[in-house]
Amino acid sequence: MQRRSDEQGQALLDALLEGRPQEPGLAARAAAALGLPEQGRYTVVVFRAGGCGPADLSTAADGMRFFRRTRADCEILVVALADHDPAGLAPLLARWCPGPGGIGPPVDGLAELGAARRLADVALLTCPPGTAGIVRLEERLPAALVASQPELSARLLADVFGPLLALDPADRALLVRTLDAWLECGGSAGRAAGRLYCHRNTVLNRLRRLEQLTARSLSQPRELVEMMLALYAFELSAPL
Incomplete structure (x- = not known):
């Protein structure tokens, strides 16, 4: 039953990240399945495939919680920030993740994860080929404008x-x-x-x-x- 609940939570999280047209109650069901507040501060981090380091990335650190999703071409982290400053996220993630990676801006609820993921994708585009490191979109806005067009x-x-x-x-x-x-x-x-x-x-x-x-x-x-x-x-x- 616990495994089935975990799989259901991951599927709901995937639906939110993909920004699908939301069915009523999707964010609320994801919150219940994942044990997270529906309204809270979240951000999304996107890494190029293999850029997020070992699979034993801690699921919680410095009061933040991490949910990792793997795709064919990238790896995604959903971060429950709570009251933490997102500026400290990049050096924290550097313990496990060499990058390159892009951090989207904070959003105020699970329903906004699709938008946060899209902006994290843009942040990742500002990392030149062959480089490492994890960058925040807010620090790369001019380059993000260029990279997104x-x-x-x-x-x-x-x-x-x-x-x-x-x-x-x-x-x-x-x-x-x-x-x-x-x-x-x-x-x-x-x-x-x-x-x-x-x-x-x-x-x-x-x-x-x-x-x-x-x-x-x-x-x-x-x-x-x-x-x-x-x-x-x-x-x-x-x-x-």
């Missing part, structure tokens, strides 16, 4: 970085790394130079070359936004 992303990349993409791969990677470091350092060429182990003037020369290749100025806000979004599109399609 692949057709527009490809057009943006070709339009902004077209001449750059035609360069020798090593030369292209050097310029892209310089732009990324400069942005990460808040537009400081000096700090970017320290990160890249080169002279400040070298950074400035590389940025000027980027401006020439892209026909865009890093000092113009609108054009800078285009460069940043194109950088996200490049990193998500072809990691350095």
Whole structure:
């Protein structure tokens, strides 16, 4: 009877995660079967297949409860947050899960798990190929916008970085790394130079070359936004 109850709870959880048109009482029945509040704080984490680590992932830790579901192409965790800050979830999961993984925003009830799962899928899309780590959607919103629109992303990349993409791969990677470091350092060429182990003037020369290749100025806000979004599109399609 306990096994049958567990299987029923898992099936109901799957229905909620898939965002099916909800039959009356679905969330309430899932809450009863899983021993969870129907209204409460939940989030969903999606990992690429194999990214969630061993099958003995703890079902409870630091006051949170975890429900793991496995798919052919991904692994899903439903997390009952209770009163815990979701910002602490990624380092907690890193004990078991190397990633890559995407964490959706918190929702206020089991009935919203389908939406949380879709947004967790988008968060996962912001993890470039070949990388690990677990990221929160709230920390990746610009990249998520790019990743969720692949057709527009490809057009943006070709339009902004077209001449750059035609360069020798090593030369292209050097310029892209310089732009990324400069942005990460808040537009400081000096700090970017320290990160890249080169002279400040070298950074400035590389940025000027980027401006020439892209026909865009890093000092113009609108054009800078285009460069940043194109950088996200490049990193998500072809990691350095």
